[in-house]
Amino acid sequence: MKTSFITGVTGQDGAYLARLLLEHGHRVIGGVRRSASSGLWRLEELGIASHERLSLVNFDLLDPGGAVRLLAGHRPHEVYNLAAQSFVGASFTEPMLTLQTAGAGTLQLLENIRAIDPAIRFYQASSSEMFGLARTSPQDEDTPFCPRTPYGTAKVYAHWMAVNYRETYGLFACSGILYNHESPLRGREFVTRKITDAVARIRLGKLDCLHLGNLDARRDWGYAPEYVDAMVRMMSADKPGTYVLATGRTASIRDFATMAFRAVEVEIQFRGSGVDEIAVDARTGRTLIRVDPALYRPAEVERLVGNPAHARAQLGWEPVVPLEAICVEMVEADLRRNSAGVSL
Numbered sequence: 001m002k003t004s005f006i007t008g009v010t011g012q013d014g015a016y017l018a019r020l021l022l023e024h025g026h027r028v029i030g031g032v033r034r035s036a037s038s039g040l041w042r043l044e045e046l047g048i049a050s051h052e053r054l055s056l057v058n059f060d061l062l063d064p065g066g067a068v069r070l071l072a073g074h075r076p077h078e079v080y081n082l083a084a085q086s087f088v089g090a091s092f093t094e095p096m097l098t099l100q101t102a103g104a105g106t107l108q109l110l111e112n113i114r115a116i117d118p119a120i121r122f123y124q125a126s127s128s129e130m131f132g133l134a135r136t137s138p139q140d141e142d143t144p145f146c147p148r149t150p151y152g153t154a155k156v157y158a159h160w161m162a163v164n165y166r167e168t169y170g171l172f173a174c175s176g177i178l179y180n181h182e183s184p185l186r187g188r189e190f191v192t193r194k195i196t197d198a199v200a201r202i203r204l205g206k207l208d209c210l211h212l213g214n215l216d217a218r219r220d221w222g223y224a225p226e227y228v229d230a231m232v233r234m235m236s237a238d239k240p241g242t243y244v245l246a247t248g249r250t251a252s253i254r255d256f257a258t259m260a261f262r263a264v265e266v267e268i269q270f271r272g273s274g275v276d277e278i279a280v281d282a283r284t285g286r287t288l289i290r291v292d293p294a295l296y297r298p299a300e301v302e303r304l305v306g307n308p309a310h311a312r313a314q315l316g317w318e319p320v321v322p323l324e325a326i327c328v329e330m331v332e333a334d335l336r337r338n339s340a341g342v343s344l
C-alpha cells in the first residue's frame, strides 16, 4: 500500500487530494498545524475525517525538526507540499510568515527528503501568482516569472528549489503551477467564496449588501477537484516535470457575482464607476453590491490566464467543469450551510 503525506491537508486542495488518494487505496498522512485556524470541517464535509486509512499528525512547516521526524517515522512514498500562508491579500501584511512557510518550508522538506530517502516523490504547489505582471498571455511553462506579491515571490523561490533538487540531485520533484481553482471548500477570504456565501446570506435575509474591492480583476478560475486529479497524474508519471494547470479562460469579479446572484434567480445590474460603482437587483432596485476601497490590493495582477496544453499532452488532463457550474455548486453549499446556521 502506498503512503502519501500531505502538508496542508485541512485546506481546500488538501481535503480533495486526501479523498482522491484514499479512493486510490493509499494510506494518507495529513499534516495539521496545532494552531490551524481552519479546523477539520473540510475533511468532515467530504466524509473522510475518520477514514481508517487517514492519519492526522501534528506538523508545522516552521518546526525545523518536524519534517525529519515525519519522514523518518512514517516513510511516505510521496509528499504533496500544499501547506503555506496561501492568501495573497494577507501576504502583504505577513510577508515574513509567507516567505517562511511557502519558501523556507519547501526547502526544508526537499533537503530532508534528499537526506532521508531520495526516492520519495515530491509535489510542489506552485502558483500562477509567480507570473504576476506576465509579459505574454496566455502563460505557459516557458513564460518568465514576474511576481507582484510577497506570496508570488516566495512561491518562485520554492518552485526553483524544487526544479533545482530535480536537476541537481535527481529527486522526483514536480511543480504544478496552478491558476485559481474554486469549490465549496474554498476559504471565505477568497473572493469567489466570499461572494457565494454573501449571496446565500442575502437570499436568507441574513445580510443586506456585499462589499467588494477591485471589480475589474479577472481570473482564470477552474474546479479544485480537477486540479488535485492533475497533481496525482503528475506524481504517477514516468518523469517529474513542471505543469501549468489552468482553463485558458478568464472571467471578472463582476461576471462571477452576476453568476452567483443568478443562481438564486436574481439578475443584477452594475451602475456607476470606480468606488461609486454599485450593483442593484434589476427587479427591485435594491443595492446588493458596493465597492469598499479598503479591499483593494496594494498591487494587483489583472491579466493572468494559463495555457494547459502541456498538461493535456503529457498527462491527458482536461478541465471540463464550467465556471457557472462551479458557482452554482458553491452557492448551493452556502445556502445549505447558512440555512443550518453553520458558518465555515
Ligand code: GDP
Residues within 6 Å of the ligand: 087, 088, 089, 180, 189, 190, 191, 192, 194, 211, 212, 213, 214, 215, 217, 218, 219, 253, 295, 296, 297, 300, 301
Ligand atoms: P487570488 O487570486 O489568490 O488573490 O484570489 P482572491 O480570490 O483572493 O482574489 C481574486 C481577485 O479578486 C483579486 O484581484 C482581488 O483584488 C479581487 N477582489 C475584489 N474584491 C475582493 C474581496 O472582497 N476579497 C478578495 N479576496 N478579493 C477581492
